[in-house]
Amino acid sequence: MIEYRNVRVALLGGGTVGAQVARLLLEHQEEFASRVGASLELTGIAVRNLDSPRSADLPKELFTTDAESLILGADIVIEVMGGLEPARSYILQAINSGADVVTANKALLATHGTELFEAAERVGAQLYFEAAVAGAIPIIRPLRESLAGDRVKRIMGIVNGTTNYILDKMDVEGSTFDDALAVATELGYAEADPTADVDAFDAAQKASILASLAFHTTIPLESVHREGIREISGKTVELAKKAGYVVKLLAVCERLTDPATGEEGVSARVYPALISREHPLAAVHKANNAVFVEAEAAGSLMFYGAGAGGPETASAILGDLVSAARRHVIGGPGLGASTHANLPVLPISAITTRYHVTLSVFDRPGVLASVAEEFAKHGVSVELVEQGTFGSEAVSGEAAPTATLVIGTHAALESDLAATVSALAQLDAVSSVVSVLRVEGA
Numbered sequence: 267m268i269e270y271r272n273v274r275v276a277l278l279g280g281g282t283v284g285a286q287v288a289r290l291l292l293e294h295q296e297e298f299a300s301r302v303g304a305s306l307e308l309t310g311i312a313v314r315n316l317d318s319p320r321s322a323d324l325p326k327e328l329f330t331t332d333a334e335s336l337i338l339g340a341d342i343v344i345e346v347m348g349g350l351e352p353a354r355s356y357i358l359q360a361i362n363s364g365a366d367v368v369t370a371n372k373a374l375l376a377t378h379g380t381e382l383f384e385a386a387e388r389v390g391a392q393l394y395f396e397a398a399v400a401g402a403i404p405i406i407r408p409l410r411e412s413l414a415g416d417r418v419k420r421i422m423g424i425v426n427g428t429t430n431y432i433l434d435k436m437d438v439e440g441s442t443f444d445d446a447l448a449v450a451t452e453l454g455y456a457e458a459d460p461t462a463d464v465d466a467f468d469a470a471q472k473a474s475i476l477a478s479l480a481f482h483t484t485i486p487l488e489s490v491h492r493e494g495i496r497e498i499s500g501k502t503v504e505l506a507k508k509a510g511y512v513v514k515l516l517a518v519c520e521r522l523t524d525p526a527t528g529e530e531g532v533s534a535r536v537y538p539a540l541i542s543r544e545h546p547l548a549a550v551h552k553a554n555n556a557v558f559v560e561a562e563a564a565g566s567l568m569f570y571g572a573g574a575g576g577p578e579t580a581s582a583i584l585g586d587l588v589s590a591a592r593r594h595v596i597g598g599p600g601l602g603a604s605t606h607a608n609l610p611v612l613p614i615s616a617i618t619t620r621y622h623v624t625l626s627v628f629d630r631p632g633v634l635a636s637v638a639e640e641f642a643k644h645g646v647s648v649e650l651v652e653q654g655t656f657g658s659e660a661v662s663g664e665a666a667p668t669a670t671l672v673i674g675t676h677a678a679l680e681s682d683l684a685a686t687v688s689a690l691a692q693l694d695a696v697s698s699v700v701s702v703l704r705v706e707g708a
């Protein structure tokens with residue numbers, strides 16, 4: 267029997283993720299020891315309430331409500347409590363006491379990441395966070411290490427399971443948004459208050475982390491453009507389907523040229539977008555996640571799998587734990603931080619993409635010409651026009667026949683498209699602007 271020295275591991279949080287981290291760590295102790303070259307000793311699990319039910323049968327004596335004492339004696343601290351405070355203070359305490367830290371906390375990283383990374387850099391500690399983006403899917407390490415020698419041009423990610431579940435159910439089964447959300451809540455994907463998921467706060471946090479890593483710069487959460495999926499109706503999904511597209515909530519991070527200055531910048535944004543049914547991201551069903559990366563030399567890569575769940579997220583945490591523990595045994599600098607590119611984050615008005623504009627128009631002569639003229643006037647080139655369903659709308663008490671027009675554009679600058687849409691809304695011929703969706707992944 268080989269005698270290993272101990273690496274002391276403190277676990278902060280014993281909930282959905284924490285209980286599974288503890289279970290797997292205890293169950294596979296021998297395997298971890300041989301992989302790391304040292305025993306990983308779980309010294310305790312800090313929780314808020316000692317008597318809460320757990321998803322795994324864990325030794326009672328491991329639990330404590332005294333997180334600070336647990337941190338003091340640890341070589342590695344795993345933070346799976348969630349929230350900003352006291353998680354932030356505990357991580358700073360761990361770093362300053364010489365421990366490496368593993369966290370799943372995307373909200374904390376997107377809000378206080380710079381402070382935490384600087385603190386870690388000052389004392390030579392490491393901060394690992396594979397579980398914070400797309401759960402089980404390895405994407406942080408590929409960006410930090412495997413692609414460190416390449417130049418990432420663009421990332422398109424489905425990074426929120428709840429919204430993908432809802433949009434997929436609307437697309438595949440024709441469910442309404444409300445019904446799909448109710449099932450997502452029942453299955454435990456969406457929280458009782460689904461705001462973080464549905465209004466894309468969660469996806470924006472992940473976009474900020476991904477874009478910062480991919481472009482070696484700092485992308486503050488406030489500069490991530492964010493639109494949620496509440497406005498996506500069954501009709502929008504149906505029209506998209508007819509046109510060969512699917513609606514997905516996408517986190518898009520890309521390098522682009524500032525149209526105002528000609529300088530290089532980056533964009534990070536989250537919104538529901540149309541994607542061709544031929545694109546690999548269109549095949550991401552249910553609550554799965556996927557991250558599609560386009561790099562200069564590597565070309566297109568796709569990372570796919572479970573973005574959440576106790577054991578799934580624990581897998582990512584434990585991978586980070588093994589890396590941290592190996593560094594502890596062998597030494598070395600670990601992963602280098604590289605956020606010094608200082609690229610400006612450009613506003614949404616600076617992006618260039620394709621669009622589908624859906625209008626309800628009055629069905630009378632000359633309508634098409636007046637609509638087409640607005641696109642031309644603003645320098646937006648039209649690729650296709652489709653006339654859809656007919657209906658009627660009350661105008662001055664009289665029923666007037668209407669038709670749905672879908673106008674697909676070639677790549678256009680967002681500011682030009684926005685000006686076109688404002689002008690279209692003012693036209694007598696236009697009853698209403700039904701939707702404006704960006705088309706990604708040409």
Ligand SMILES: NC(=O)c1ccc[n+]([C@@H]2O[C@H](COP(=O)([O-])OP(=O)(O)OC[C@H]3O[C@@H](n4cnc5c(N)ncnc54)[C@H](O)[C@@H]3O)[C@@H](O)[C@H]2O)c1
Pocket residue numbers: 278279280281282283284312313314315331333345346347348349351352370371372373397398401573574575576579
């Ligand atoms: N659940 C998932 O599928 C998933 C996926 C990816 C990332 N994450 C992230 O993992 C983290 C944990 O998520 P979870 O779903 O396990 O949460 P959870 O609510 O199930 O568990 C939180 C645990 O932390 C403990 N805790 C909270 N505040 C504490 C405090 N002040 N002092 C001591 N203990 C405290 C609670 O007692 C509980 O044991 C979050 O940052 C979350 O964003 C979760």
Ligand SMILES: N[C@@H](CCO)C(=O)O
Pocket residue numbers: 400401425426427428429455463468573574
């Ligand atoms: N609420 C998140 C959990 C994983 O971060 C989701 O639906 O993807």
Ligand code: NA
Pocket residue numbers: 396397398399400401402403404405406582
């Ligand atoms: Na991950």
